[in-house]
Amino acid sequence: MIVSIRPKHICIVGTGYVGMASAVGFAELGHRVTGYDIVAERVRGLQRGITPYRETGIEDALRRHLVRDGIRFHVDLEAAVRGADYVVIAVGTPAHADGSADLSAVEDAIASLGPLLAEHAVIVLRSTVPAGTSERLAAGCRNELIYAPEFLREGSALVDFVNPDRIVVGAASTAAAEEYGALLAGLGRPLVITTLRNAELIKAFSNAFLALKISFANEVANFCDVVGADALAVLSGIGHDSRIGRAFLYPGIGFGGPCFEKDLKSLDHVAQQHGTSRELISATLRVNAAQPKRIVDILEHELGGLAGAHVGVWGLAFKAATDDVRDSLALRILNDLCARGAAATAYDPAVRALPPGYRCELAPSALGALENADALLVLTEWPEFGLVSPWAIAAQLRRDVVVDGRNVLDPRAIVAAGLRYRGVGRTASSDHTAVAAAS
Numbered sequence: 051m052i053v054s055i056r057p058k059h060i061c062i063v064g065t066g067y068v069g070m071a072s073a074v075g076f077a078e079l080g081h082r083v084t085g086y087d088i089v090a091e092r093v094r095g096l097q098r099g100i101t102p103y104r105e106t107g108i109e110d111a112l113r114r115h116l117v118r119d120g121i122r123f124h125v126d127l128e129a130a131v132r133g134a135d136y137v138v139i140a141v142g143t144p145a146h147a148d149g150s151a152d153l154s155a156v157e158d159a160i161a162s163l164g165p166l167l168a169e170h171a172v173i174v175l176r177s178t179v180p181a182g183t184s185e186r187l188a189a190g191c192r193n194e195l196i197y198a199p200e201f202l203r204e205g206s207a208l209v210d211f212v213n214p215d216r217i218v219v220g221a222a223s224t225a226a227a228e229e230y231g232a233l234l235a236g237l238g239r240p241l242v243i244t245t246l247r248n249a250e251l252i253k254a255f256s257n258a259f260l261a262l263k264i265s266f267a268n269e270v271a272n273f274c275d276v277v278g279a280d281a282l283a284v285l286s287g288i289g290h291d292s293r294i295g296r297a298f299l300y301p302g303i304g305f306g307g308p309c310f311e312k313d314l315k316s317l318d319h320v321a322q323q324h325g326t327s328r329e330l331i332s333a334t335l336r337v338n339a340a341q342p343k344r345i346v347d348i349l350e351h352e353l354g355g356l357a358g359a360h361v362g363v364w365g366l367a368f369k370a371a372t373d374d375v376r377d378s379l380a381l382r383i384l385n386d387l388c389a390r391g392a393a394a395t396a397y398d399p400a401v402r403a404l405p406p407g408y409r410c411e412l413a414p415s416a417l418g419a420l421e422n423a424d425a426l427l428v429l430t431e432w433p434e435f436g437l438v439s440p441w442a443i444a445a446q447l448r449r450d451v452v453v454d455g456r457n458v459l460d461p462r463a464i465v466a467a468g469l470r471y472r473g474v475g476r477t478a479s480s481d482h483t484a485v486a487a488a489s
């Protein structure tokens with residue numbers, strides 16, 4: 051445990067992915083943490099050390115801090131915030147149908163906090179919000195409000211909280227930003243202090259740039275497909291340039307999940323409102339929207355039609371190491387398969403149930419999903435999929451088609467087992483050494 055300043059009382063409002071990483075992360079730093087969520091059932095689970103989702107390391111650390119009374123959860127907001135020095139707001143900001151951010155949870159949280167906060171308490175907004183939101187909210191608050199965006203990745207949320215590339219703090223006063231930064235001084239990471247509005251845009255455009263890299267990689271892959279080149283070798287060669295970097299330069303089914311798409315749509319909406327250019331943001335979203343359909347087109351082509359076909363699907367979560375299926379492109383692909391007349395049986399190591407409305411059986415194992423299937427379609431990059439024997443895959447499949455939407459399988463081994471292989475920008479003759487270097 052690293053404590054660099056006098057421990058503070060930090061109250062977390064909203065105990066989802068970001069809220070729980072913050073709660074456990076601040077407790078790891080030696081601060082006293084309380085937590086509140088509007089969903090009482092979630093709070094009762096957390097009081098017993100049970101998180102409602104899978105996130106590496108969080109549950110173990112949570113139980114450790116519960117035992118030593120470093121973290122407490124309350125179903126009553128007043129009890130949670132009583133005496134708090136900082137109140138961290140980490141509630142959801144999903145997209146409205148027109149792409150604008152739905153800020154109702156943030157606004158409700160701030161409204162209910164108003165009469166409960168001690169005079170010295172600082173509100174720390176961590177939810178992702180459009181430019182200008184923090185200033186508007188701060189104007190209506192008696193307490194100081196700062197904006198400290200979160201950059202964590204699901205699956206490594208706690209590691210990312212305690213090891214951020216930078217800590218961004220937007221505030222009206224440098225002193226308030228520095229005091230908040232001091233809470234995290236034990237992490238020894240660079241502190242970027244700026245205005246509220248700049249901090250909002252650092253978060254929004256960081257996500258936009260990462261999403262742009264993914265769409266760029268997908269465009270490279272689709273290009274490589276038609277000219278007969280290996281996209282992974284090409285992207286690896288590009289990414290070795292330190293001015294470009296290899297992270298997120300990887301083709302697949304596109305970006306899904308609860309952040310990138312809605313954050314880009316929110317940026318797009320704000321740009322539209324202000325009448326400013328949004329060419330790259332729109333293009334990033336367009337490329338991404340087309341990619342899942344492209345994967346199903348490849349499968350349809352390989353099978354010679356999807357009507358009446360049975361597809362074994364590996365992966366439902368929007369990325370590996372999480373059970374989060376919010377805005378997962380795998381689910382959009384399931385709908386497309388169904389619309390084109392195919393049936394699907396799916397396996398995901400972490401996902402135990404699908405949201406209502408999806409016509410898809412769930413199998414208890416990877417090979418179980420391939421029973422009576424005509425083809426295998428990989429939609430999440432779980433490393434364990436690459437460990438399944440290609441011979442076992444071949445023994446299960448009725449036909450010989452493997453479409454690897456995440457490039458996690460070894461093309462040569464798949465072909466050696468008598469199967470046909472299609473990846474994204476990658477063919478069966480792809481140089482596997484180059485592929486390994488790129489991943």
Ligand code: NAD
Nearest residue numbers: 064065066067068087088140141142143155159177178200
């Ligand atoms: P989440 O849906 O997992 O959690 C939000 C929690 O807030 C839920 O438990 C919900 O019950 C609770 N809540 C809603 N209204 C409330 C209220 N009025 N009072 C108390 N609790 C309330 O969301 P998340 O994925 O943790 O994301 C939170 C924010 O952080 C979003 O703005 C998101 O864009 C941003 N963000 C998310 C990630 C990520 O990877 N999930 C990464 C960085 C930033």
